[in-house]
Amino acid sequence: MKRMELDQETIKKLRGLILFTVVTVVVGMNYRSVIGAAGLFLHMLLPFILGSAIAFILNVPMSLIESHITIKREVTRRMVSLVLTIAGVAGVLMLVLFVVMPQLFDTFRTLHRSIPQFFEEARAWVEQTFASQPELLALFESIQIDWPAFVSQIVGFLKTGAGSVLSGTISAAVSIVNGVTSFGIGFIFAIYILLQKETLSGQAKKFTRAFLPAQAAEKLFQVAGLTGRIFSSFLTGQCVEAVILGLMFFIVLFLLRLPYAVLIGVLIAFTALIPIFGAFIGLAVGVFLMLMENPVDALVFTIVFFILQQIEGNLIYPHVVGGSVGLPSIWVLVAVTVGGSAFGIVGMLVFIPLCSVLYALLRDEVNRRLQKKHVMPKQDQKEDSDS
Numbered sequence: 038m039k040r041m042e043l044d045q046e047t048i049k050k051l052r053g054l055i056l057f058t059v060v061t062v063v064v065g066m067n068y069r070s071v072i073g074a075a076g077l078f079l080h081m082l083l084p085f086i087l088g089s090a091i092a093f094i095l096n097v098p099m100s101l102i103e104s105h106i107t108i109k110r111e112v113t114r115r116m117v118s119l120v121l122t123i124a125g126v127a128g129v130l131m132l133v134l135f136v137v138m139p140q141l142f143d144t145f146r147t148l149h150r151s152i153p154q155f156f157e158e159a160r161a162w163v164e165q166t167f168a169s170q171p172e173l174l175a176l177f178e179s180i181q182i183d184w185p186a187f188v189s190q191i192v193g194f195l196k197t198g199a200g201s202v203l204s205g206t207i208s209a210a211v212s213i214v215n216g217v218t219s220f221g222i223g224f225i226f227a228i229y230i231l232l233q234k235e236t237l238s239g240q241a242k243k244f245t246r247a248f249l250p251a252q253a254a255e256k257l258f259q260v261a262g263l264t265g266r267i268f269s270s271f272l273t274g275q276c277v278e279a280v281i282l283g284l285m286f287f288i289v290l291f292l293l294r295l296p297y298a299v300l301i302g303v304l305i306a307f308t309a310l311i312p313i314f315g316a317f318i319g320l321a322v323g324v325f326l327m328l329m330e331n332p333v334d335a336l337v338f339t340i341v342f343f344i345l346q347q348i349e350g351n352l353i354y355p356h357v358v359g360g361s362v363g364l365p366s367i368w369v370l371v372a373v374t375v376g377g378s379a380f381g382i383v384g385m386l387v388f389i390p391l392c393s394v395l396y397a398l399l400r401d402e403v404n405r406r407l408q409k410k411h412v413m414p415k416q417d418q419k420e421d422s423d424s
Contacts, residue, residue, distance in 0.1 A: 084219040088226030096231060097269050098122050119231055133303055140300040144326060264394050271390040279309040282316065282349050289341055295334050297326050311385055314373065316346060364393040 064071050079086075103118035230237060246254045283306025290298035305319035320342050327335035364372070369389055376388025 084222035085226055087219060087223035089230065091223055092227035092230040092234075093268065094272060095119075095122050095126070095227065096234070097272055098125065099231060115232060119228065133307075136299060137303050140297065144297065144300060260394070260398065263397060264390075267393050267397070268390045271393070275310055275386075278349070278353055279306045281353055282306060282309045282345070285345055285349070286319075286342075289345065290338070293337065293341065295327070295338055295341075296330060297323065300326075301338075314377070314385070316342075316349075364389065364396055368392055368396060 099118050099122040102121050103114060106114050106118055108114040108117060242254075242258065245257060249257065283302045286305050287298050287302030290301060301319055301323045304322060305316050308315040308318040311318075320339070323338050323342070324335045327338055369392075372388040372392040373385050376384030376386075376391075378384070380387070
């Protein structure tokens, strides 16, 4: 009887191996169709993936608010915390808009005056250069351009390009409508997730335990909990670091009486959400704006930027963000570089906590194996995990 059970178990394993082999061969022979079907499936799931991401982000402040509300009824407490969270996020965005929009209008008015003056000075410099260098003027006069042929080429390009421009405009409009629709569906889906997160979590655990072995299910729950904690800590730390950096730039630029202090401070606060490299976007914009008014201000701003970047990179970021994810600085740089190369800005934001999860899991596994081999004492293992 025992042998019969072994034979049945062996047959079951062989069936599974044969099925896996057949599926692998079929997928390999039709990989283009499989990739296309997977892309279509992901496109259909995009609003729900977006909604899950929105729910995860909003859950960080919502959980904090909910823990400080003393309403006894759980449903009411959950609704109040959700409303306060959405109102708070919307209020911050509106406040930023009301602060930044007047600055933007003033900037555009200043650029409207500065740019023509800049080009007028550049034209005067070119004319003066040509006047003092007659050989350059003679060189340009010797260049012959067939203007009728040039004009006919432009007309032909406009005729053939009008259709593509029109189709491109229509495609852009359709993409905008699809994006707004996906965001709307995702936002509603996020609200449902936040209102029923315990119920959904319980259903996910029941489903996992039903289809996975007990040990694998518990390991999956452990990894999911670690991932949630690290991502939440990273999001909180990144936002705090961005606010601190933006305030630092605003205060220093205001004290030095440099222009666009509010605009540059807010811009750097937002771009600093992109780890390590984001603030350099604010540097480029700030230098361009100040060059239109006073090149000396642009030079001073550049010096101030690199000084504050050193303070932020060596003091603020490692303690606020690096400590929150438990990832050494060298691996933070690697995660940002690899994530940005693969998936752009989103990759930069996701790869730091993702690499932190992998780093923690690999560290624990290495320590466990060393402990099992009696290579590493338990006290050293604790110190390594705390570092």
